[in-house]
Amino acid sequence: MARILKWIVAAVLLLVLAIALLLWSLLRGSLPQLAGEVAVEAASLSGSVSIVRDADGVPTVSGQSFADVAFGLGYAHAQDRYFQMDLSRRLAAGELSALLGSSTLEQDRAARRFRLRAVARQVVADATPEQRAWVEAYTQGVNHGLASLRVRPWEYLLLRQKPVDWAIEDSVLVIHAMWWQLQYESLQSEIERRAISARVEERVIKVGGDWQSGADAVRAVLQFLFPRGNEWDAPNFATRADAQAANGGEPYAAPSIPPPEWLDLRARPGVTTGQVDFTSTDSHDPDARPGSNAWAVAGAHTASGRALVAGDMHLGLRVPTVWYRARLQIAAADGAPLELNGVTLPGLPAVAAGSNGHIAWSFTNSYGDWSDVRDVSCSSERRGYLAPSGERAFEIYQESIEVAGASPEALFVLEAPQGTVVRVDSGEGGTERCWLARWLIVERGATNLASLELQQVRDVDAALELAPRVGIPQQNFTVGDQSGRIAWSIIGRIPEGEQGPETPRPILWRDAATAPRIVDPESGRIWSANARHVEGELEFVLGNDEADGGMPYDTGVRQGQIRDALLALSKPAAPADMLAIQLEDRAVLLDRWQQLLLGVLDEEALRNHPKRAELRRLAVDWQGRAATDSVSYRIVRVFRDVTRRAVWQSISQGLEVSSKSRPVSLFEGSLWRLVTEQPLHMLPGQYADWREFLLLQADAVIVELESRCKSLAECRWGSYNTARIRHPLSGALGPLARYLDMPAVELHGDMNVPRVAGPTFGASERFAVSPGDEANGYLQLPGGQSGHPLSPFYSRGFADWVSGGAKPFLPGPALHSLTLVPQP
16 A cells, blocks of 8 residues: 555656646747847848847847848847737737736726727828838737747746737837826826816805806815926026026915815815825825936036936836837948937837937926816716707717637727717716716827837937927927937927817827927026926927916926936036936935924823834934935825825815825925915814824824834835836736746835835836947846846846946847848
8 A cells, every 4th residue: 555655646746747847848948049040031121130139138139221120129029028018019909808807807998998909000001101111020020039939928828828919000009008108097187186176166166256256266276286386396498597587586386275265174074084094095105107207418518528318217117127128230221320229118119218329318208288088968878978069979889808718898989079988977866977088199190100210310400300290108308419419399299279189180280390399408408307397388388278287297306306416516427427316315305294293293292102202203313315224214204195195185075076086296385385384274173273183194104104014113114115026927826926026125215206216116217328428328127138037138137226236328248149031
C-alpha cells in the first residue's frame, strides 16, 4: 500500500511539473525575437527596416521613409505592448467586454453611446494619401509583429482569448482613448455643476426685488461655488506690462461669501452632517485628475543657447507604462535625414512628446469649452424629448455589445441635435430629464492624422502654423526650437466663433491666424500646469460662455511654484535645473492649513483630550514638504481634505443635490474664506459655531489616521503615498501578482506640488531636452518597455523614476539588432 501511495504521489508531482513546464514554455514562447533577420511580406516597405534595442529595450527604428519607420515601430509596439494597444482601442470603441467579460459593461455602455468606431473610420476616409499610407504601414507592421510571436501574448492565454488583428481605424481609436481619459470626466462634472446651478436658481431667484436683482444674486452664489481663479493663479503674458496690468494690478481675490438671504444652511433642515464618511471615500485623493507640467526656457536664458523644454504628463500609473520610448531615424524626410526621440503611444506611429532635433515640445491638458451638456424633458418610453416646437423623436441607433462568456447586450443610443443622451434622471410624477452631451470628439475633423506633419516641423513658426490643424484632444502646446525661440498655443481643433461645441454643423475650425498663442514672451519663459494658462481674450477663445466660472482649472499653486522657480534661476538653465523643479515637493498650499489646525487645537481644545494634544504635537513639526517621512504633512493634508469635503457636503445637502457631488479645485479660495471668516449662516444648524465644526474635523483626522496606522506617530506620508502601479490582470492572479506589479515603494510628492505623485496617479514620464542637444537631456518612465514579465526590459527605468535619477534622453549602445527585410 505504501509503495502504491508513493507511486501516486510521484505521478502527481510529475504531472504538476509537466504542467508547470508547459506553462513556462508557453509564457516564454510569447517573448519576441530581438535579433537576426526576418523576411516580411509588406507592400508598404520601400526597403529594409532596422530595430536596434539598447540595454533597457529602447528601440532605434531606422528606415528610408516615414512609412518604413512606421512599419518598424508598429512591429516593435506589437512585440512589446499588443495587449495594452488592444485595451486602448477597445476602451474607446466600447468593446472591452468582448475580451474581459461583464465586469467592463458599464464602461462599454458609456463609450458605445458615442459610436467612436464609426467616427474613426470617417477619420481614415478623410485622411490625405500620405497620412493614410503612414498609418496603413504602421498597421501592417503591428500585424506582422503580432504574428512573429511563437505564442500569442501571455495575457490572451490567461483570458483564453485570441488577439484580433489591428485595423487601420484602431490607431484613431487610440487617439480617442486619450480624448476619453482627458475629457470624459468633464461631462459628468458639468452635469453635477448644472444640477447645482438649477438648485441655486430655484432658491435665490425668489429673493425679493426685481428679476434682475435675483439673477445677480444667482450669479454671485455660483461664482462663489465655482470661482474662475484663485490667489495663486500664474497665467502667461506676452509682456511684463500685460502681467502688471492684469486684474487692475491687484492680486485675484476669492469671491465674497453669499449673504444669508441668498444661501442659509442653518435654515435647511436637511443638512444633518458636516463630517466625512471614510468608509465610502478615499480622503487622500480629492485632486487627482488628468493634468501635467510643461515649460520652456528661451535660448537667451539657457546654457546651450537653444530652447530648453521640460514636461511631465500626469496620468494614471499602470503596468506597462502609458508611454513607450523610441528613437525614429528617417533617412529621407523631405530629402534630408530626420531623427525623433521621445515617448510614443502604443497604437500610434508617432513621437507624442520629445524632440526631432529642430524643435522640442510637450503638452499639458487644456481645460476649455470642449463639451457641453443640456437637460431636456423627455420620455424614455416614447423615446422622445420636448423641443420648443413640441415633442420630437430621438434618432435611435442600436448597438450590440459583445460579452465574453455571455450573450451580447443590445444598447439603444438616443441622439438629438443638441447631443447624445448620456443619462436619464427620474423626477416626481414619472417625469424624466435627459442629459444630452455634445462633445467635440465626434465632430468631423476634430480628430485627424495631421500629427504626421508635426514630426517634420523645423521651427517654432511652422509648429504654430500647424498646431490648430492637428486633430488630437486639445492640449496646451509648449514648444521651443534650435534657434532658442519658445511659444505656447493650443494644439487641437477649436471651433470658429463663440459657441464651442454648440457651433452648428458643419463646424468650421480656427486656423493659425485666429488660434490663441504667445510667442517669445518678454520673460523668456513659458509655464503650464493645468491652471488658468492665459487670461483676457485668449482665455475667452478657449472658454466661450464658460470662461467666467465654468472652466475646471486646477488650483494655480503648482503652476505658480513652477513660474517662480523658473524666474528665480540665477544662471543659464540646464536640464539638471529642470529636473530639480520637477522633483520639487514644497507644499505651499498647506502652509496656511497647518496654521489653521494649530489655531483650532488651542489650550482649551486640548484640555482632557490627550489624542488632540498628540495630534498638535505632531503637526507642529512642519517641514512644509510632501516627504515620505513626514507625519505632519499627512496630518495637515487629511485635515484640509476632510474639512473641504465636509463643507461641500453641507452645501450640497443644503441645496438638496447629489451627495456624490465634489467641489471643483478652485473652490479652495472660497473654502478658505469660509474657515477664516466663519459666517454662521454657512454652517449646518447642529453646530454652535465654526470652532465646534473645525474641532470635529480635527477629531475626524485622528479617527481616520488611527484606522490606517498603528499610532498617529507612525502615520508618515510615505506609508500612504506608496506606489500601487499594477498590471490590469494582476488582481486575478493572487500571490503571483507581485511578479507583474511594480515594487510598492514610498513616493515623495503629492497632487498640489510640482512633483505630482500618488499611489496610482502621477508623472507618466519626465523629460527635459534642447533640440539639437539631445545628448544632454534626460527622460524617465515609471516602468519598462516590455509588457512581458519575463522580459529583461519589464521594469527597467522604474528605480530612476522613483529616485529622480537623470536617465539619458537618448538610447544607450546597441545590444540587440533585428532587421526586417521586405519580400515580394
